[in-house]
Amino acid sequence: xxxxxxxxxMGLKKGAWGPEEDQILVSYIQQHGHGNWRALPEKAGLLRxxxxxxxxxxxxxxxxxxxxxxxxxxxxxxxxxxxxxxNRWSAIAARLPxxxxxxxxxxxxxxxxxxxxxxxxxxxxxSKRHSIISNxxxxxxxxxxxxxxxxxxxxxxxxxxxxxxxxxxxxxxPIEKMTTKNEKMDYSSENSxxxxxxxxSADDVNCLNKKSKAKVQSRPPLNAMETVGVDSKIDDxxxxxxxxxxxxxxMPEF
DNA sequence: AAGCTGTTCAACCGCCGACCT
DNA sequence: CAGGTCGGCGGTTGAACAGCT
Numbered sequence: 001x002x003x004x005x006x007x008x009x010m011g012l013k014k015g016a017w018g019p020e021e022d023q024i025l026v027s028y029i030q031q032h033g034h035g036n037w038r039a040l041p042e043k044a045g046l047l048r049x050x051x052x053x054x055x056x057x058x059x060x061x062x063x064x065x066x067x068x069x070x071x072x073x074x075x076x077x078x079x080x081x082x083x084x085x086x087n088r089w090s091a092i093a094a095r096l097p098x099x100x101x102x103x104x105x106x107x108x109x110x111x112x113x114x115x116x117x118x119x120x121x122x123x124x125x126x127s128k129r130h131s132i133i134s135n136x137x138x139x140x141x142x143x144x145x146x147x148x149x150x151x152x153x154x155x156x157x158x159x160x161x162x163x164x165x166x167x168x169x170x171x172x173x174p175i176e177k178m179t180t181k182n183e184k185m186d187y188s189s190e191n192s193x194x195x196x197x198x199x200x201s202a203d204d205v206n207c208l209n210k211k212s213k214a215k216v217q218s219r220p221p222l223n224a225m226e227t228v229g230v231d232s233k234i235d236d237x238x239x240x241x242x243x244x245x246x247x248x249x250x251m252p253e254f
Numbered sequence: 255a256a257g258c259t260g261t262t263c264a265a266c267c268g269c270c271g272a273c274c275t
Numbered sequence: 276c277a278g279g280t281c282g283g284c285g286g287t288t289g290a291a292c293a294g295c296t
Contacts, residue, residue: 014265014266015264015265015266015290016264017264017265036281037282038280038281038282050282051266051267051282051283052266054283055264055265056264056265058283059265060264088285089284090283090284090285101283102263102264102265102285103263105285106262107263109263110262
């Protein structure tokens with residue numbers, strides 16, 4: 001079976017998205033939800049393939065995306081999770097609220113890989129840590145299943161069932177709070193966000209690095225989250241995961 | 255100021271699994 | 276069960292930018 005390419009129609013636009021396209025996409029999703037991605041561009045009046053629309057939305061336009069530099073804690077979390085999960089960017093992203101897999105992948109390939117080079121060769125303690133983690137007892141799958149399975153779905157189901165004490169103990173976690181907040185977002189409401197001059201808060205722009213600032217200022221404002229509030233929640237959630245690792249009692253203390 | 259090189263990151267591509275008919 | 280569609284994922288690319296000479 002040979003699969004037809006996603007953008008087989010001629011005349012579909014490729015490359016960087018313009019402000020008008022962003023506006024159209026955001027407005028459409030706010031009003032109708034994304035529904036079928038493939039059908040969306042035609043309905044919304046965009047000369048893009050559905051895949052491109054989905055990517056643009058999930059990686060850039062979605063209201064709960066946190067932009068700007070990664071905090072030290074976030075970087076450490078990525079390093080630790082990468083060590084356990086490998087290049088499973090979406091799984092890592094699921095544990096970093098407001099960050100996309102694409103963004104994490106980029107950060108890994110640009111920043112963290114370099115930072116890790118000296119780190120990996122640094123000390124015997126590090127080698128010990130690596131050997132412990134690569135030991136079958138710390139099989140990524142096992143680790144993930146044991147300690148990291150508190151995905152959005154799990155939290156949601158635990159909220160519904162309320163049966164597992166283990167899971168229910170997580171319901172007050174920052175992650176849960178974030179998830180709940182995100183799930184409650186209603187893109188079709190009249191309170192939903194519109195791209196205009198006030199879309200970016202000053203904090204949004206200030207927290208960006210120099211390069212991003214330049215880009216952002218030449219683009220429509222996009223971020224939707226109240227950055228200050230989200231920052232504190234993300235810090236909390238990092239603590240949550242660290243504590244979870246440690247309290248599991250089997251993880252070596254890094 | 256101009257040219258070159260390295261870095262960043264948004265976007266694309268191809269593949270895969272889940273689901274539907 | 277086969278064939279087709281769809282959403283999602285990870286790898287890769289290339290334009291834009293920063294920094295250096």
